[in-house]
Amino acid sequence: MTETTKFNSLKHLAKQYARAKRITQNQALNLVAEKLGFAAWTKLVSAHKGNWIPSFEQMAGVEAFVADAFPKADFQAGHPDAMARRSAYLDNAEHGMIGDHPYRLLVALHDILMVGDGWSIKVRENPSARPIVQTVAEDDGQCPVFDPVFLHKALSLARDRADRVRGGISTDWPRRSTKPDHDGVVRHPLWGDASAVWYCLHCDGKITGSQIAQNLWHCPGCGASPLDIFNTAFWCEDEGKSLPPVKTDGANHNDKPDFRVVDDRPKLELTAERITLLIRSALLDDATNVSEKLGALHAEITVDDDNDVWISLEEDLWPCDKEPAQAVRVAAQLGIEVALECMVSEIPFAWPGLGELTSSTSEYTQLMLDAYAQYSRSDDKKS
Template sequence: MKQTNSLRKLKELSKHYARARELPLHQARDFVAKELGLAHWNGLTKAYEAEWNPTQDQLEKVERLLNNSLPMDEDTGSDHPSHLEASIFNMGVQEGTLNGHKYQITESLGDVLMYSTGWNLHVPEAPNKAPCLEIAKQIEDDELIYESDFQQQVLEVALTRSLQIRAGIASDWPRRSTKPDKDGRVRHPITKADSDIWYCYHCDASISGKQIAKNLWHCPNCNASPLDIHMTASWLDEGDIPPKPISDTDIQGRPDLIVEIVDKRPKLDLDADKITLLIRSALVEDAANSSERLGALLADIGVDEDNDVWISFHEYLWPEHKEPETALAVAELLGVQVEQSMCMGELPFAWPGLGEHTSSTIEYTKMMLEAYAEQRGDKSTE
């Protein structure tokens, strides 16, 4: 490797390290120089001017050291953190084992999701938002997941992945988005605007540049995402309460783990919409032709406070004496009563009787178009 290329490599490595660890660039470069046996980065550049050149082994050692000093999973078996090798959002689901218990872990839009049989852990991307462990109510009380020590082990694995994601995000954003300048100004990672004061659209909080950068551009007050952080509070009208600055003492960091026992078994809640959907589906099944099918789709179905059903059919689309047997059977299964009536209403197409001759929507459409064509105003009366 040529001298200029090796120096460029060291600059690139130190830059990735600085962004990922949210350190000043000079500290990251001094760290690299010291690992090569030099006092600081200036000493390294002077050594290059004197035609000193690190060996390939030294460069690889520094690269491994920088990679290994960044947060990563113990179970990956990789020498490189994912955010330097590939996108942190393309890792898919990974598997691991804790105390003999298998688990899976993945990311979704910056959040960490870790789960196993009967439990799942969610660590939000927002640094001030609490992680939540949900345990299925059906899990026996003597299961390992109920033990606080095991819960902390699970949490440590997920928090390590969360730090890995944070490092990846920080290394992808502009340098000024995570490191304020001497005046406290930072750059929005999306809009690229610069300011020392920022405002949250959700809670109207006033946030300093240092606070928002440290919190990965999530509101320290309500955890709103970077999309809701703006340079001005333009949504406030004259006379509205001005935004309240957030105190550094109010930013406590990530709260303790929340543990919830939940019953995730599916439960049937028979409301009016669900009953109507089932009854209409049954009416379509009862329809013997295209006309009746239109009648089933256009029937007025209501559900009262006792979940009993009334059905009003259009008299030209549903035979007056035809019983909707499937719909009545469904209602019986649901334990509800059904009342029927006939009504007049606006027809979607002329000659509804055409649909009585076919059950094919294609055939009905063809006949309907031909019938309309016969009535064209420019058609000869002969």
Template sequence: MLGDVRMDGEGWQIVLPENPLAAPRVEIDIKHAQTSPMNDRVLREEAIGIARELMQSVKAQRFADWPRRATKPDAEGNVRHPFLEMEESNLWYCLHCNSEITGPQIAGNQWHCPSCGASPINILPEAFWLGPNDEKPVPVQSRAERQEIEPIVSVIDPRPRLDLNNDQVTHLIRAALFEDATNASERMGASLAEIWVDDDLDVVVSFEDHYWPEDKEPTAAIKVAALLGIEIELEVTWSDPLFAWPGLGTVTQSTAEYTRLMLDAYRSHGATRTKDEI
């Protein structure tokens, strides 16, 4: 989040979350897993202490734009939301976990839910999203004062990792189809093609027969599939064309030229209605 504090060293990073009840995170580069100074508990605690000092200035900057009542409950425990224009309340509700939170609790936790850590935008004065048959919000339990929050230390591999998903495969295959297209009609076919990706990331491409020749292999798409190590299956289906005379697009590579030819053909049959003619 914007209020997080990050402190870096050679092969390590400390992240101090904006939420004061969230544990500090210490991430050690796998290449330095055995030699990192963050393996030393004393040095690690000193570094986290420095990050906490930095957090004080970050927190002061955040609070500067908040109304005073957002962090200072009145005698009845009423506080004002730091962002939303709402009346003051001494009870607040978390949109994420449905917890009921007192004014002093939410102010003391810098408007993060003490139960699930949800951000201030998810804290509201009424649980309006709950129906009459839903469970009532449960009051959150306050953490004991001065209870230590142990840092989470993890060894990470910061190198980019590719975990292919359906969307990525779909975009790569469609981009390859546009590369395979040699005229305006085939580009239309690449745009209209239905691409299905199964759980194994194997692909079925269904072409519309008016815009993609049945005997044409999409060689670029096949190469992309081979590079990804996935299967690709091709099929051709029939449906009404987007425009009459779809074959006009086969005589030009220009979409603008195809559009002109298509409009001229409509006009020659007295059936055109462009925006200017409506």
């Protein structure tokens, strides 16, 4: 690598770092210079004019410094499949240990999930959002996230990965989406519109270009995603001109985790759909031939607000004097009442009695096809 190539590579690396960290180019250049032992970029330029060139080890150190701002993918090369490689990497969970406690760390839709035995940590794509720490019980001395030292280490790992992911997002977006111009104008990373004032679909207020860019295009008030951010409040009569600034909670508390105790044990919730599914399955258990099977599938099952069940059975498919014993038993097990009635409706196939001759659907189908064919031949003879 020639002297000129190395110097240009340093500027290119600084540009990549600036985009990833959403800072100015000058700030990034100064940080690169500091990594090489200079007080500022201007000092590095003066040294370069005096024939100073970075060594191979120094270049590698700067590349590693910049790489830390990105997901582990090809952060320099602009290959078309770079994003595919990055996505494939993010989809794979990383396994690790903090002390004696194992964890898995993965990325899901740009959110960071860190999961251990009885606990999890979620760091969202939104930079201003508080991390969410979930446990299955109150502090019982067993769950490690209640230990401040462990929690600090775990949050540091999760936040570091979140910074990498955000760096990847910022690099993929246009530069003007994360760096306002001197008038505070920024460009929406998805729509391409440019403005110094923005509006959230869920908040009645204005957002400055600097605010929205710094927060990676998430609403600073409610945290809504870039999909809900627009340069005009088209839902207001005056397009948002009279709206006040978006209200925030003042100080940024995203360093304080939001602890939540959740009970992840499976719970049975008897919805109308689930009750209907069980009752219909029980009717099929009661069916002894194809006709009754069709009757079970064709039955109208209604669940009221108290979860009690009304079953309407087609009399041409289900004998009115036959009680569906299994369905009644299932209802009793669920602690609900069941009412039965016969109805007359349009049945799916002619000659329902054919289904009473067999319990095999295949055999019934052939009987039905033969009957339809015979009926058609009879019609041909009459004509």
